[in-house]
Amino acid sequence: MHCPFYFIISMTMNHPYDDFPNLLFSNNTATATSTSSCVEQHDGIISLDMDWDCDFHDLIESMMSDKGATTESSPVLPCYHGQEGISNSSSTGLSMADELDHDVEADESKGLRLVHLLVAAADASIGADKTRELTRVLLAKLKDMTSTNDRTNMERLAAHFTNGLSKLHKEANVQRQYGPHQHPDVHDRVDVMLAFQMLQNMSPYINFGYLTATQAILEAVQYERRIHIVDYDITDGVQWPSLMQALVSRNTGPSAQHLRITALSRATNGKKSVAAVQEAGRRLTAFAESIGQPFSYHHCRMESDTFNPSSLKLVRGEAVVINCVLHLPRFSHQPPNSIISFLSEAKTLNPKLVTLVHEEVGLVGNQGFLYRFMDLLHQFSAIFDSLEAGPARGFVERVIFGPWVSGWLTRIAITAEVESFASWPLWLATNGFKPVEVSFANRCQAKLLLSLFNDGYGVEELGQNGLVLGWKSRRLVSASFWASCESSE
Amino acid sequence: MFHAKKPSSMNGSYENRAMCVQGDSGLVLTTDPKPRLRWTVELHDRFVDAVAQLGGPDKATPKTIMRVMGVKGLTLYHLKSHLQKFRLGKQPHKEYGDHSTKEGSRASVMDIQRNVASSSGMISRNMNEMQIEVQRRLHEQLEVQRHLQLRIEAQGKYMQSILERACQTLTGENMAAAAAVAGGGYKGNLESSSLSAAVGSSPHPLSFPLFQDLNIYGNTTEQVLDHHNFHHQNIENHYTGNNAAATNIYLGKRRPSPSFGNDVRKELLMWSDQDQDLSVNQPFDDEHRIQIQMATHISTDLDSLSENNRGKLLERLSPRRSPLAPMMNPNGGLIQGMNSPFG
Numbered sequence: 005m006h007c008p009f010y011f012i013i014s015m016t017m018n019h020p021y022d023d024f025p026n027l028l029f030s031n032n033t034a035t036a037t038s039t040s041s042c043v044e045q046h047d048g049i050i051s052l053d054m055d056w057d058c059d060f061h062d063l064i065e066s067m068m069s070d071k072g073a074t075t076e077s078s079p080v081l082p083c084y085h086g087q088e089g090i091s092n093s094s095s096t097g098l099s100m101a102d103e104l105d106h107d108v109e110a111d112e113s114k115g116l117r118l119v120h121l122l123v124a125a126a127d128a129s130i131g132a133d134k135t136r137e138l139t140r141v142l143l144a145k146l147k148d149m150t151s152t153n154d155r156t157n158m159e160r161l162a163a164h165f166t167n168g169l170s171k172l173h174k175e176a177n178v179q180r181q182y183g184p185h186q187h188p189d190v191h192d193r194v195d196v197m198l199a200f201q202m203l204q205n206m207s208p209y210i211n212f213g214y215l216t217a218t219q220a221i222l223e224a225v226q227y228e229r230r231i232h233i234v235d236y237d238i239t240d241g242v243q244w245p246s247l248m249q250a251l252v253s254r255n256t257g258p259s260a261q262h263l264r265i266t267a268l269s270r271a272t273n274g275k276k277s278v279a280a281v282q283e284a285g286r287r288l289t290a291f292a293e294s295i296g297q298p299f300s301y302h303h304c305r306m307e308s309d310t311f312n313p314s315s316l317k318l319v320r321g322e323a324v325v326i327n328c329v330l331h332l333p334r335f336s337h338q339p340p341n342s343i344i345s346f347l348s349e350a351k352t353l354n355p356k357l358v359t360l361v362h363e364e365v366g367l368v369g370n371q372g373f374l375y376r377f378m379d380l381l382h383q384f385s386a387i388f389d390s391l392e393a394g395p396a397r398g399f400v401e402r403v404i405f406g407p408w409v410s411g412w413l414t415r416i417a418i419t420a421e422v423e424s425f426a427s428w429p430l431w432l433a434t435n436g437f438k439p440v441e442v443s444f445a446n447r448c449q450a451k452l453l454l455s456l457f458n459d460g461y462g463v464e465e466l467g468q469n470g471l472v473l474g475w476k477s478r479r480l481v482s483a484s485f486w487a488s489c490e491s492s493e
Numbered sequence: 494m495f496h497a498k499k500p501s502s503m504n505g506s507y508e509n510r511a512m513c514v515q516g517d518s519g520l521v522l523t524t525d526p527k528p529r530l531r532w533t534v535e536l537h538d539r540f541v542d543a544v545a546q547l548g549g550p551d552k553a554t555p556k557t558i559m560r561v562m563g564v565k566g567l568t569l570y571h572l573k574s575h576l577q578k579f580r581l582g583k584q585p586h587k588e589y590g591d592h593s594t595k596e597g598s599r600a601s602v603m604d605i606q607r608n609v610a611s612s613s614g615m616i617s618r619n620m621n622e623m624q625i626e627v628q629r630r631l632h633e634q635l636e637v638q639r640h641l642q643l644r645i646e647a648q649g650k651y652m653q654s655i656l657e658r659a660c661q662t663l664t665g666e667n668m669a670a671a672a673a674v675a676g677g678g679y680k681g682n683l684e685s686s687s688l689s690a691a692v693g694s695s696p697h698p699l700s701f702p703l704f705q706d707l708n709i710y711g712n713t714t715e716q717v718l719d720h721h722n723f724h725h726q727n728i729e730n731h732y733t734g735n736n737a738a739a740t741n742i743y744l745g746k747r748r749p750s751p752s753f754g755n756d757v758r759k760e761l762l763m764w765s766d767q768d769q770d771l772s773v774n775q776p777f778d779d780e781h782r783i784q785i786q787m788a789t790h791i792s793t794d795l796d797s798l799s800e801n802n803r804g805k806l807l808e809r810l811s812p813r814r815s816p817l818a819p820m821m822n823p824n825g826g827l828i829q830g831m832n833s834p835f836g
Contacts, residue, residue: 192663193659193663194656194659194660194663197652197655197656197659198656201652201656204652211645211648214648215641215644218644240652240655241651241655242648242651242652242655245647245648245650245651246644246645246647246648248647249643249644249646249647250640250643250644253640253643283655287651287654287655287658288651290654291650291651291654295647444630444633445633445636445637448633448634448637449637449640449641452637452638452641453641
């Protein structure tokens, strides 16, 4: 099978690495510019005589010069981090009163310092053995400076990243293994679900993916009598009630469309995931019954990472839809090979539609850990900023973001396993799938959804067959639609 | 032999001539100095068939059409001009049907209009079609809005059910005990969950007083209600006499909170006493619900914001504001319009 790795889409990345300093520089030109001793890095050894106020741009440049990334000259775009926080934490945009200016400055220089430290720690953590001590020192300092209860976004985010890096660091001393990661702070199921719900109210992140995919499905199967959806990762089944409701409302009487969902579970995710899939089935069945939607549910276990389509039960005359929603905070590891296998094999089912929803992170192929780390930092800064303030925000951050960040850090550190596709859409396009256009109604719905939340969100078109949710200049989630090249329209 | 025929009703702009004659081949020709071919319905039908046989107006050429039609007296000249008009006439339909193309479809309608400017009949037809198209889109947007609300609600109901279910499994015995203590504080398993820890322990002075005041695991239902009502009135003061604002908030900035199953605090309290309905829920028309939600969010926001920011926040909720982000909005023109008629 043609290996699609290492595609590099250079400028289609909306978050080119040279954008990264934009994240950090602010209007406030009072940033310390002392250049007495900048961070020098040779072979991963960072001088401990650091002047923490040195120009961050130089730091990036020196660290990146041998990584081949390009950096721009000092940009002056306003940074957006730190605008919304649990409290009304200061930022360049909002604060007007004089007495707050000092706090703004302090916040931002601290933010910069934190990023310095994080990047340095990340770099040190993958360095050769002699940097292990350095990593420990850096992480200790970070832990000292941050906490998940802090006032500003940057501090809290840095705390989560610090925790994630610490775990990586510890695990590096122990034999690394795949499989479900048991985080010491694993939260119980109720907390997770609560936090999940709250997250839906703070950001359109989750529902953008669900609703956009569902709308495309509805359009694709409009005239089908039987619909069969194969769901790669059903989570709690939250995507499907809205589909059922839509089906019920547009069909009356004998023209009811029959819906069948097959949810996959992967054995490597453990017994819990199997139980979750089964529970989702029960809930969905109950819901379907309550609204009168003909429905049946199946659970398909994947024993390994390869998907075998013959393990599905198929019914003649049904339209098959492949649903691959990958953007949710994942607590279990889903190696890209499993997804590739799933998509390739699923193609043989001749699906009417393939929906693909994924986060816009970790997608750049052939880049080193540090690049990916920064990309991740960038992504989560954007998400953090985009969340609406609310009383339960800290809770959501701890329950969902902490593990989410840790999971990602682990993923990108295991370089062999990282999703080094430039993008899933490209993979699909070159592996026998053709794009399916996004409808006007779908675009409308996306914009409407966004209007319910903070300003700063936007929807972009992704070619002809996709939509991307972004916050300010950062793409967050994209949804794209495909059909197999052989399927008849 | 030529038979003189009375001209039947005018067919578009082609002929204003008085007399038409029908030749041997069945073609109807006008008798003016420059004989023009009259495209009758039958002839046009044959033309359309031939074009279809040849794979559509883009693939067909006058020569091939002529061959396929096999009509004597039909010249390439006739066919060329008719085919061109046919192609242009078809274009608007194709664009409208395929409404998933980008906004350029509207531009191309304009192009078409320019191209056939000479043909006044076609202009009026295109204008009409454009109006219809615009109306159709507006209608579709309305539909989308309606559907979205229903879908969000369905999703919210589902989530509440799974949450309740998960909690029930966890706190079976505790719930039974708590239910017996009607109106008392709810002290279930949740007390030990990290939710209470997280919520209760936020040390910063600017963290939301709402949560700390509520101390949801200790308060009675009535206390919660009072709290809600108090804030509800607070908000009402801000929007006195400005019903339009409230309505707009509903339509333009409706918080999906209740529908996504958020007001978990309410849910938690409901479990402690299944029978006692929170009166907050009863007049649960959407507007009321929204104001409550906003109250819980906004009251605390307003308290902690500085003057400037409060002004900003209120401004966001005012009717004149368009909630849609201006960037990356190719349909901007159309969607903006959505706010005003429904406000």
